[in-house]
Amino acid sequence: MRADREGAVRRPLLKVSGLRKRYGAIQAVGGVDFEVFPGEIFGVIGPNGSGKTTLFNSMLGQITADEGRIELNGEDVTRLGPLALNRKGVGRTFQTLQVFGKMTVRDNLLVAAQEHHGSMLGRMFAPGDCGLGARADALIDRFRMRHVADKKAGELSYGQQKLVDIAMAFMSEPALVLLDEPCAGVNPSLVGGIGSLLKDLNRNPAAARRSSFVVIEHNMDFVMDLCHRVMVMVEGTVMAIGTPDEIRSNKRVLDAYLGS
Numbered sequence: 305m306r307a308d309r310e311g312a313v314r315r316p317l318l319k320v321s322g323l324r325k326r327y328g329a330i331q332a333v334g335g336v337d338f339e340v341f342p343g344e345i346f347g348v349i350g351p352n353g354s355g356k357t358t359l360f361n362s363m364l365g366q367i368t369a370d371e372g373r374i375e376l377n378g379e380d381v382t383r384l385g386p387l388a389l390n391r392k393g394v395g396r397t398f399q400t401l402q403v404f405g406k407m408t409v410r411d412n413l414l415v416a417a418q419e420h421h422g423s424m425l426g427r428m429f430a431p432g433d434c435g436l437g438a439r440a441d442a443l444i445d446r447f448r449m450r451h452v453a454d455k456k457a458g459e460l461s462y463g464q465q466k467l468v469d470i471a472m473a474f475m476s477e478p479a480l481v482l483l484d485e486p487c488a489g490v491n492p493s494l495v496g497g498i499g500s501l502l503k504d505l506n507r508n509p510a511a512a513r514r515s516s517f518v519v520i521e522h523n524m525d526f527v528m529d530l531c532h533r534v535m536v537m538v539e540g541t542v543m544a545i546g547t548p549d550e551i552r553s554n555k556r557v558l559d560a561y562l563g564s
């Protein structure tokens with residue numbers, strides 16, 4: 305729980321407590337605690353091997369943590385798998401592209417909503433397509449992809465495919481989106497655009513609810529510009545959590561990570 309500027313107590317959307325995961329002799333995640341609040345963009349940074357991906361995969365039900373508890377809106381979701389979490393409003397993007405190269409951009413978005421609305425075929429023949437076509441078109445416009453909407457995704461540049469990948473995560477209108485290195489492999493000239501897009505999606509006043517994001521990213525300028533708070537992981541544990549300014553001026557973080 306945390307009090308906002310007006311003093312009202314805010315309940316976390318995501319609460320991770322005492323999370324641990326070991327691989328044999330390696331303690332990948334060694335007792336991690338943090339909270340993400342509604343509407344917050346929360347960054348996770350740390351050197352290679354510090355446990356970020358293991359933490360993500362545990363939160364997404366892709367691996368089972370050895371210990372700890374994960375709560376979504378106060379509900380214990382520790383043992384839920386990816387599909388059940390997706391149905392509860394958790395979306396994700398992967399480090400590597402997940403788009404279907406032979407399908408159009410628009411169809412990629414429609415397929416992404418499949419888990420929420422039954423099979424692709426069922427949806428295609430359902431009257432009014434459950435509103436998914438309209439949602440796909442709205443995202444296509446928001447991501448400025450109208451000119452490529454009917455092109456095969458595999459024909460697009462890597463950066464454009466990355467945008468399709470991110471847009472797919474938003475088809476289910478998630479409350480929480482976990483983004484795994486959204487800038488990885490993207491031309492530096494496109495990185496600013498991805499940041500603006502995510503900020504725009506985060507504050508979207510038209511959406512029924514504001515999405516919160518947890519973002520793993522090695523591009524420090526991107527993280528510091530985008531995130532409201534940042535968590536620094538070192539050797540599977542939390543070294544610091546704070547605003548970008550607090551993290552940039554934290555001596556331990558500078559010595560262990562940022563300063564290197």
Ligand SMILES: Nc1ncnc2c1ncn2[C@@H]1O[C@H](COP(=O)(O)OP(=O)(O)OP(=O)(O)O)[C@@H](O)[C@H]1O
Binds near residue numbers: 327358359
């Ligand atoms: N499936 C696995 N089997 C064995 N060891 C693993 C496995 N997955 C991760 N590890 C180890 O756990 C530690 C944390 O890895 P993890 O991938 O979570 O770190 P990371 O911070 O995401 O790294 P990177 O920034 O390089 O993606 C590392 O020492 C890694 O070698």
